[in-house]
Amino acid sequence: MQKLTIRRPDDWHLHLRDGAMLEGVIGDTSRHFARAIIMPNLVPPVVTTADARAYRERIMAALPQGDVFQPLMTLYLTEHTNPDDVEEGKSSGLITAVKLYPAGATTNSHGGVRDMDKAMPVLERMAKIGLPLCVHGEVTDADVDIFDREAVFIETVLDPLRRRLPELKVTMEHVTTSDGVDYIKSASNLAGTITTHHLIINRNAILVGGIRPHYYCLPVAKRESHRLALRAAATSGDGRFFLGTDSAPHVDPLKECGCGCAGIYTSINTMSCLAHVFEQEGALDRLEAFASLNGPAWYGLEPNAEQMTLIRRIESLSFPDKIETGAGPVTVFDPMFPLHWDVEAHSGK
Numbered sequence: 001m002q003k004l005t006i007r008r009p010d011d012w013h014l015h016l017r018d019g020a021m022l023e024g025v026i027g028d029t030s031r032h033f034a035r036a037i038i039m040p041n042l043v044p045p046v047v048t049t050a051d052a053r054a055y056r057e058r059i060m061a062a063l064p065q066g067d068v069f070q071p072l073m074t075l076y077l078t079e080h081t082n083p084d085d086v087e088e089g090k091s092s093g094l095i096t097a098v099k100l101y102p103a104g105a106t107t108n109s110h111g112g113v114r115d116m117d118k119a120m121p122v123l124e125r126m127a128k129i130g131l132p133l134c135v136h137g138e139v140t141d142a143d144v145d146i147f148d149r150e151a152v153f154i155e156t157v158l159d160p161l162r163r164r165l166p167e168l169k170v171t172m173e174h175v176t177t178s179d180g181v182d183y184i185k186s187a188s189n190l191a192g193t194i195t196t197h198h199l200i201i202n203r204n205a206i207l208v209g210g211i212r213p214h215y216y217c218l219p220v221a222k223r224e225s226h227r228l229a230l231r232a233a234a235t236s237g238d239g240r241f242f243l244g245t246d247s248a249p250h251v252d253p254l255k256e257c258g259c260g261c262a263g264i265y266t267s268i269n270t271m272s273c274l275a276h277v278f279e280q281e282g283a284l285d286r287l288e289a290f291a292s293l294n295g296p297a298w299y300g301l302e303p304n305a306e307q308m309t310l311i312r313r314i315e316s317l318s319f320p321d322k323i324e325t326g327a328g329p330v331t332v333f334d335p336m337f338p339l340h341w342d343v344e345a346h347s348g349k
Helices: 019-030 049-062 083-091 116-129 146-164 178-186 224-234 270-280 284-298
Strands: 003-007 011-014 035-038 070-076 095-100 133-136 170-173 190-194 241-243 307-312 322-325 328-331 341-346
Touching: 003 284, 011 241, 019 049, 019 322, 019 328, 035 049, 049 070, 049 083, 070 083, 083 095, 083 116, 095 116, 116 146, 146 170, 146 178, 170 178, 178 190, 178 224, 190 224, 190 284, 224 241, 241 284, 270 284, 270 307, 270 341
Parallel strands: 011 035, 035 070, 070 095, 095 133, 133 170, 170 190, 190 241
Antiparallel strands: 003 307, 307 341, 322 328
């Protein structure tokens, strides 16, 4: 196959940051994706509907002229989140989901939830009104190995929560393990996003031949058997799995230091990377389901009417090593193989 046309894709897990960084990165998303679920872990975080409305206005103001893009806003769950405010946000059409960060799990998550019991009033309201909960699926206990955090989260947090509130719709974001894949397959009212980079790298990319900070992310990449399980799930066509890039820009000085930030920037080349992966797996005919159909179905939205065409070029594509933003340089994800699938056009402008 040398040409592939699919519905225009969406990104169901995206970090746009704010200010100069937002202005520098948003075009890489809006160029290809029609919609994206926007992460709320700013400083300070997006905790109220009013916060989300103001943030959405800043996003739209930064959008390149002519791009058609819809940010789907989320709220940062705390132990003090007001259920009435959450319901108002959903009723207004502004809020698409609420995000659970276990305190200390990832970037700007120190204000997250430490005691799930204190968050139950808002979770019960969300179950009642049909508002999904997106979860960063890791525990942060000091005695749990970082490579086991996802499996332990499923056992000690997610499964008890789902048993307590089976009607709550839960998206397990950036699944990284076969444990996560198997749990989603065995459950009801549960789905999972998979990132571009977790389909491509395992933990060797971070550690072999020296520490390579631009492959460091949270949840951290796992061993090869888990990567293969993610590939099988993503390319299966199973409607419970869909794309959430977790594209997370950090300026290089914050990555290349003694205590580097977690995050990989993939928005600019995700569709080329995904086409390569799906071609490798003999599943190009299922790329549309993963990138364009399963996510909208899960969130109760229509697929995009616009289409995207990808062309397989003979010569490999050239992506920049870094993008320059007003906040500083951001290194672009290098998949460590040549990319040939080029986004030729989409009808979203």
